[in-house]
Amino acid sequence: MPPNTTVVRPDRAVVLADLLANRQWAGTPAGAWVPRAQAALAEGTMPVEHINWAIQHLVELERRPYEPIEDARYMVGARRFHCTTPTEGKWAGRTTVVEVSDRGAETLLTRDDRKHALALIRGVGPALAAERYGLNTGRCGYCHIVLNVPRSVAVGRGKKCSVDRGLPW
Numbered sequence: 001m002p003p004n005t006t007v008v009r010p011d012r013a014v015v016l017a018d019l020l021a022n023r024q025w026a027g028t029p030a031g032a033w034v035p036r037a038q039a040a041l042a043e044g045t046m047p048v049e050h051i052n053w054a055i056q057h058l059v060e061l062e063r064r065p066y067e068p069i070e071d072a073r074y075m076v077g078a079r080r081f082h083c084t085t086p087t088e089g090k091w092a093g094r095t096t097v098v099e100v101s102d103r104g105a106e107t108l109l110t111r112d113d114r115k116h117a118l119a120l121i122r123g124v125g126p127a128l129a130a131e132r133y134g135l136n137t138g139r140c141g142y143c144h145i146v147l148n149v150p151r152s153v154a155v156g157r158g159k160k161c162s163v164d165r166g167l168p169w
């Protein structure tokens with residue numbers, strides 16, 4: 001057989017089809033190419049190297065939401081999230097995500113919704129998502145103080161929180 005042959009082992013194609021179908025990729029960096037990958041896979045035109053790359057990439061993306069994300073409030077689109085990761089106790093290292101509605105109602109997200117919310121925050125970038133929260137609510141996404149210095153209002157976070165993270169102020 002020549003090298004770089006495009007013979008697809010069915011098991012790999014099935015693994016990828018499952019990954020593509022069973023997760024919520026909308027709004028994540030993968031969201032743009034998942035539909036095209038699904039179409040190519042269905043047509044049987046996806047080269048095996050692409051299949052292997054896509055599997056590796058999606059598995060990596062799935063793991064990412066389990067990495068701790070800084071305790072802060074974030075906004076993506078019209079949705080607001082409050083993330084906390086305890087450093088001690090039974091839930092140490094596990095990020096909890098509460099979604100906060102316009103009216104202030106708080107909903108603790110369950111596993112899949114939490115993974116999706118964290119993927120959304122990472123898709124935008126945590127610093128930008130926290131900034132959007134500050135710009136939208138008038139409170140610092142990191143420490144939740146009311147922003148009343150004009151410059152803090154303009155950048156969407158307080159001076160100390162900006163400086164501590166090397167973000168513009």
Ligand SMILES: [Zn+2]
Nearest residue numbers: 140143158161
């Ligand atoms: Zn702050």
